[in-house]
Amino acid sequence: MTESGKVATVSLEGKTASLPVHSGTLGPDVLDIRKITAGLGVFTFDPGYGETASCTSKITFIDGDKGVLLHRGYPIAQLAEQATFTEVAYLLLNGELPTGTEHDGFVETLKSHTLLHEQIRNFFNGFRRDAHPMAILCGTVGALSAFYSDANDISNAASRNLSAMRLIAKLPTIAAWAYKYTQGEAFIYPRNDLTYAENFLSMMFAHPSEPYKINPILARAMDRILILHADHEQNASTSTVRMAGSTGANPFACVAAGIAALWGPAHGGANEAVLKMLAKIGSKENIPEFIAQVKDKNSGVRLMGFGHRVYKNFDPRAKIMQATCHEVLGELGIKDDPLLDLAVELEKIAIHDEYFVKRSLYPNVDFYSGIILKAMGIPTSMFTVLFALARTTGWISQWKEMIEEPGQRISRPRQLYTGSPERDFVPLAKRG
Ligand code: CMC
Numbered sequence: 001m002t003e004s005g006k007v008a009t010v011s012l013e014g015k016t017a018s019l020p021v022h023s024g025t026l027g028p029d030v031l032d033i034r035k036i037t038a039g040l041g042v043f044t045f046d047p048g049y050g051e052t053a054s055c056t057s058k059i060t061f062i063d064g065d066k067g068v069l070l071h072r073g074y075p076i077a078q079l080a081e082q083a084t085f086t087e088v089a090y091l092l093l094n095g096e097l098p099t100g101t102e103h104d105g106f107v108e109t110l111k112s113h114t115l116l117h118e119q120i121r122n123f124f125n126g127f128r129r130d131a132h133p134m135a136i137l138c139g140t141v142g143a144l145s146a147f148y149s150d151a152n153d154i155s156n157a158a159s160r161n162l163s164a165m166r167l168i169a170k171l172p173t174i175a176a177w178a179y180k181y182t183q184g185e186a187f188i189y190p191r192n193d194l195t196y197a198e199n200f201l202s203m204m205f206a207h208p209s210e211p212y213k214i215n216p217i218l219a220r221a222m223d224r225i226l227i228l229h230a231d232h233e234q235n236a237s238t239s240t241v242r243m244a245g246s247t248g249a250n251p252f253a254c255v256a257a258g259i260a261a262l263w264g265p266a267h268g269g270a271n272e273a274v275l276k277m278l279a280k281i282g283s284k285e286n287i288p289e290f291i292a293q294v295k296d297k298n299s300g301v302r303l304m305g306f307g308h309r310v311y312k313n314f315d316p317r318a319k320i321m322q323a324t325c326h327e328v329l330g331e332l333g334i335k336d337d338p339l340l341d342l343a344v345e346l347e348k349i350a351i352h353d354e355y356f357v358k359r360s361l362y363p364n365v366d367f368y369s370g371i372i373l374k375a376m377g378i379p380t381s382m383f384t385v386l387f388a389l390a391r392t393t394g395w396i397s398q399w400k401e402m403i404e405e406p407g408q409r410i411s412r413p414r415q416l417y418t419g420s421p422e423r424d425f426v427p428l429a430k431r432g
Contacts, residue, residue: 092397093396321367
C-alpha cells in the first residue's frame, strides 16, 4: 500500500476529517476512514461490505467490470491451462511459482500428510448415513484441532506452515470419506503415487476389490476445477476465515468456519442449486415460464449460477468452465446431455434478456461446474464439498497473510442501532 498523496476532506456540522487515500498496485484507490469517528463522531454504514476494503492483500486481484482474475499477478486462464493445482496452491501460499525442485518438495510434503489419524475414522460413524457431506466436512475439519494442538501456536511460522500443509493434504481424504460414508462404501486410503486430483478421484471412486483406472482427461478436468475454485479475494467464506482468525483461533477452526460460510446457496452452494434448478425447469419449453418467475420479485426465485457481487461482466472462470464442460462430455461420449442443452439454452436466453443485461448478470463459475461434476459421477451433494476442498488453499493462504500482517487486530465491525432506547425493566408480575 502506498500513499497516493490525495486526501479527501469530509465535513459534517462544522467538524472536518482529512482522510488519506491509499493506492494499491491495481484497482481503485481506497479511502482510509480510520480517522472518521475521531474527526466527525460518526461510523460508516456499509451492510454487506460492498464498498469496504477490509484488508490489504497481495494474493488475488479481481476487476469485476473487465472480468479479470489474477492470482499473485497471473491470469486465471493461464494458470488453468498451463499449471497444476499443486503449483497454484504453492503460488497462493508462497507468492511465487515454484521451481521444479520447490514443487517436488511441496508435493512430497503434502503426500506425507494425506492420511488421517485413525481416531478420525471413528468420527464418521457418529454421523447419520444420510448426513449432508458438508456437515461431515465442517465437523471433521473443526475436529482436526483436537489432534494437532501445535496449530494453536499461530505466532510460530513453522507451525502455521505445518497447519497449512496438513489442511491442503487432508481435505481430499476427509471429503472423499464423507462421500464413501454416505454410500456405505469402504474408505479408500490416499495413494501417494498419484497426483492431487487423481488421488481424490481414486478415494472417491475406487473400491478395495478391484484396481481403479484413472482417466487422464477427467483427472485434468478435476485439477482445473480445483484451480478455478482455489481463491477469490475477500468473498464471504474467506472473510469469515479472516474474521475467525483475527481472534487468534487455530487455523483448523477458522477453515471450519469458512466451510460453514461457503455452504449457503448464495455462495458455494450455488453449483448444487444450479442442478436442482435445471432439474426443476425440466425442458426447454419451460424456460420462458421460469425466466418470468425469476423476474417476478415476489417469487423469491433466482437464476442460480448467474450474477456476482464483484463481476459485472463475464466471470472469467465461467468461460474456462464452459470449455472444460464440453471436453469432459466429449471424453465421456455424452453427446446430447439434456441438462447441458438446457443450460446452454438458458444462458443464451438470459444473456440477451433485458432484465439480466440491465443488472449486468452473467453466468458465474457455478453455472457449468455442476454439469461437469455430474457427468464425472460426482453426486450433487458433493459439489460444495469440492469447492471447499479447492478453496481451502485460498483460505489458508489468506489466513497466513493476515496473521503475518504487522499490527493485525481483531475484526470488530460497528453497527447502526435501530432498537429501543434505554428503558426501565418491568418485573414479570407487573407486566399484565
Ligand atoms: N437471478 C435473478 N436476479 C438476480 C440474480 C439472479 N441470480 N442475481 C442478482 N439479481 C438481481 C437482484 O434481484 C437485484 O435486482 P434489483 O436491482 O431489481 O433489486 C440485482 O440483480 C442486484 O442483485 P443483488 O442481490 O444486489 O446482488 P448481490 O451482489 O448482492 O448478489 C449474488 C450476488 C451472487 C448473491 C447473486 O447474484 C445471486 O444470488 N446469484 C445466484 C446465486 C449464485 O449463483 N451464487 C454463486 C456466486 S459465484 C460463486 C461464489 O463465488 O460463491
